[in-house]
Amino acid sequence: MTAGPTTPTPGVRQTTYAGCRLSADEPDSGPAETGAMSTTSETTKRTAPAARWPLGRRTRQTVLVVHIVSAGAWIGIDVIVAVLVLAGWFGDDAGTRGIAYQALSKFVVLPMLTAGLTCLVTGLLLGMATKWGLVRYRWVLVKLVLNVVLCSLILVALQPGMAEIGEYGAALAAGGNPDDAVVSQSFYPPAVSLTALSLATVLAVMKPWGKTRRREVASKGARQRQ
Numbered sequence: 001m002t003a004g005p006t007t008p009t010p011g012v013r014q015t016t017y018a019g020c021r022l023s024a025d026e027p028d029s030g031p032a033e034t035g036a037m038s039t040t041s042e043t044t045k046r047t048a049p050a051a052r053w054p055l056g057r058r059t060r061q062t063v064l065v066v067h068i069v070s071a072g073a074w075i076g077i078d079v080i081v082a083v084l085v086l087a088g089w090f091g092d093d094a095g096t097r098g099i100a101y102q103a104l105s106k107f108v109v110l111p112m113l114t115a116g117l118t119c120l121v122t123g124l125l126l127g128m129a130t131k132w133g134l135v136r137y138r139w140v141l142v143k144l145v146l147n148v149v150l151c152s153l154i155l156v157a158l159q160p161g162m163a164e165i166g167e168y169g170a171a172l173a174a175g176g177n178p179d180d181a182v183v184s185q186s187f188y189p190p191a192v193s194l195t196a197l198s199l200a201t202v203l204a205v206m207k208p209w210g211k212t213r214r215r216e217v218a219s220k221g222a223r224q225r226q
């Protein structure tokens with residue numbers, strides 16, 4: 001019979017975190033900067049870094065669910081954008097192509113921005129409510145930058161061109177021959193966004209790269225003082 005995960009194994013150093021949930025694959029970056037550490041021959045206890053805004057377990061789980069759902073919705077909307085762009089460019093007849101561009105111009109920006117901002121706000125809450133912080137770990141910081149950049153791009157790069165794309169689609173559907181230059185760049189937004197969101201998802205799951213440099217220095221200082 002094998003020992004359960006909580007059964008201490010004699011002679012094996014055990015690391016226990018208290019305070020908030022830690023994933024098993026958290027990089028071992030030394031003792032936490034704000035935590036106490038006590039070592040015996042058999043057991044090492046480490047306290048996780050304090051969360052800035054600790055939330056109750058249920059609330060944190062709810063925020064995490066909303067975070068994951070909004071991230072998934074955002075990716076889904078990007079897939080729809082990619083399909084509409086491909087249908088608009090490669091569609092068989094002008095009517096279908098025109099409708100695809102009109103749908104793109106009317107139904108995409110608001111849901112995408114809503115999903116992006118929901119993901120950002122819940123991500124910020126999760127960062128503040130857990131030991132991950134916002135600038136403590138590289139993977140969180142990179143996700144934060146990606147999220148802010150993508151939301152900004154929706155507003156400054158995607159939204160302003162949508163009216164023109166709609167007019168292009170309407171002209172196409174009406175049998176006209178509008179200038180393709182209006183839609184020739186429309187492949188980039190879904191390609192860039194899907195790549196960045198896939199990267200963010202990989203980072204969320206793998207949690208690579210450990211702490212940011214500033215936090216590593218702070219951790220070393222705390223270790224030396226102990």
Ligand code: HEM
Pocket residue numbers: 064067068071119120122123124126127130132133134140143144145146147197200201204205
């Ligand atoms: C860019 C879009 C984002 C995507 C696609 C995304 C995706 C995800 C996913 C799938 C998880 C669940 C991972 C797991 O439980 O194993 C997660 C967790 C998390 N995300 Fe995001 N995220 C994004 C943005 C952000 C932002 C902007 C922040 C904070 C500034 C953030 C902070 C976090 C934190 C701290 C967790 C871990 C929560 C926990 O384990 O308690 N995320 N994210």
